[in-house]
Amino acid sequence: MPAPVPGDVLVAEPPMADPNFRRTVVLLCEHTTEGSFGLVLNRPTGLTLAQATDEAIPFDADLWLGGPVQPDTLHYLHPYAHLDGTLPVLDDVFWGGDFEALRELIAGGVVDPGRIRFFVGYSGWGAGQLDAEVDEGAWIVLPGSEALVFADGDDALWRQVLRQLGGEYALLSTFPDDPRLN
Template sequence: MTSPVPGSLLLAEPPMPDPNFKRTVILICEHTMEGSFGLVLNRPANVKLSEVATIDLPFDATLWHGGPVQPDTLHYLHPYGDTVPGAMPVLNDVYWGGEFDAISDGIASGRLDADRIRFFVGYSGWGSGQLDAEAEDGSWIVMEGTPGVAFAEEDDDLWRQILREMGGEYALLSTFPDDPRMN
């Protein structure tokens, strides 16, 4: 797969010059003529939702960095489909967004499991044609996403793990040092 579509994963090629995207795994949620929207899957924010929420919530959850764009916005991935009005399908059993009240009320009532929802601050965004150009340029490895990767707990090692599983030249890339000057 060379062109991103919703449900694609982007793996940053080493060495990625932008520190916001170094060794990231990004799930593309939307890819249109107007631009693209994705969420970084392997950057925990090391902060809880309750620490940054401006409203009282009946639950708490770990936050993840979705990307450098609008870091004051909240986004979420979940497997709840039609249970959450407005949720957009991204992969089989992976949905993006939807009405936050449905998420909050569902968790409070026990119908939804907060541990199966990943909350992100900010997102990764590209203007019209920008992501296609970057992918064609070789800045990103584009591959088909899977529900398991969307909710993986591997954090920083996810990038390496996926490259190793891809095998061949990709497995070799997984051994690329964080800073080639220190090799």
């Protein structure tokens, strides 16, 4: 399995024991010798950004669970390279940036809030932890894409990615959440 790099997606293997990552697709935003940072792409919270914040937000957007770490933090992915403070993840996907500037750009109609994915919390790994999990076979590492980052989906996205891989992975996509119920 190739070593993960920023912009890759991590697809949880079906027997993943950790409930925080069972059947997840995670975009890896940062991966260094000091640790890794990612955002789960397929865990909608069922809330909107306006419902989850005390601030007056001039727009509304779905809110996703980025991971179990620091669930009181807000992160976002978008295709707007010109937003101050953004960090590139993929050619057309950027992470973060100046939130106040983002609010102004949305209010001014310069950017579309529908093209921004907002997350609470994130997925984090300590030094060497993610590489060890990949070596143990907990994750399938694939190149990411803008289409995958902004795809709708929950468990269906995880299944879709596995089916597209074909072969044994397509078979794994049918693996029941609880094998005892098979």
